[in-house]
């Protein structure tokens with residue numbers, strides 16, 4: 288009997304199996320349900336789809352190429368390595384696929400103001416960009432520590448006309464920025480749409496963000512069939528909240544022979560507070576509206592996280608990933624800071640491409656596990672973003688190592 292088709296769409300309450308849901312205070316239920324209804328209508332509306340596709344083509348620069356990485360292929364001893372070039376999207380990463388979709392939805396809902404959280408700053412830049420393009424007011428919440436680590440992106444957002452608000456609570460990073468954005472949303476529901484940046488948070492965000500990012504996988508499928516004439520052996524992507532990975536994985540979920548591999552941040556090693564590998568050290572819990580794998584201590588307190596890459600530095604993973612892991616459909620691994628920084632250099636030298644530090648985790652995994660790849664294997668790596676934003680961070684990291 289053929290295996291049953293996997294359907295990982297959430298149910299009407301937003302559950303992917305036992306994960307996901309809407310764990311929010313009463314005040315947020317109304318805007319979330321309103322958003323849910325608006326999104327359900329929009330995704331079935333051919334005008335919405337046509338308008339979004341035109342913007343993705345003419346403004347974002349889609350389709351992005353699937354590039355045959357010849358030197359990398361030789362080094363890894365397989366048949367072909369292809370890089371899905373999300374680094375070539377306008378603003379330098381995949382984030383804008385989602386920001387564009389949500390901004391268009393906000394416009395449709397009659398909202399003139401958008402807000403967002405940002406970690407590394409990529410989502411903030413993408414959101415500030417589309418807000419400028421649509422003529423919307425824009426406020427970005429960013430942890431004070433991240434503002435220091437990513438000063439260039441703060442400058443970009445302000446140049447685009449966005450207000451960047453420093454968040455000084457807790458670890459002063461992404462988690463606190465999300466809490467602040469939620470607080471703003473509750474107080475300004477009428478005028479404001481919250482553009483959440485990853486496949487995280489309460490329903491309908493994990494599903495909506497996944498849908499907007501699935502353009503990556505849909506294009507990849509067409510391109511690899513055309514160029515290689517077959518499906519890939521494996522697809523690799525880094526996993527922060529999980530949006531670039533779910534975006535490229537999703538259209539391949541029912542191609543059971545295609546291995547799907549997600550790579551988390553191993554930080555300084557899998558010890559309390561020193562990494563962000565939720566599937567290596569986490570357990571099921573609730574964080575910021577969703578039930579999923581979370582890094583927490585025995586009392587359920589959220590643990591500190593660490594990664595050299597701000598975009599992977601978060602205590603929870605998108606709920607659909609937790610289901611895909613339980614189902615055994617996606618494999619998850621992790622690499623540490625050093626391996627990621629080494630891979631940043633390696634890809635730069637092999638292919639002339641500076642990857643984002645997030646992306647470098649997936650590159651590192653591919654290199655570290657080179658013994659797994661056979662000479663007939665076709666591999667695809669999602670090059671989620673470019674590394675220009677990270678050069679200072681890498682330089683500082685290297686200097687630190689020499690002390």
Ligand SMILES: *Cc1c(COP(=O)(O)O)cnc(C)c1O
Pocket residue numbers: 380381382407409410484485486525526527528529530531532598599643645646671672673
């Ligand atoms: C934000 C970011 C990530 C991590 O977020 P996901 O939602 O897991 O994709 C990865 N790569 C780049 C370039 C990013 O900017």
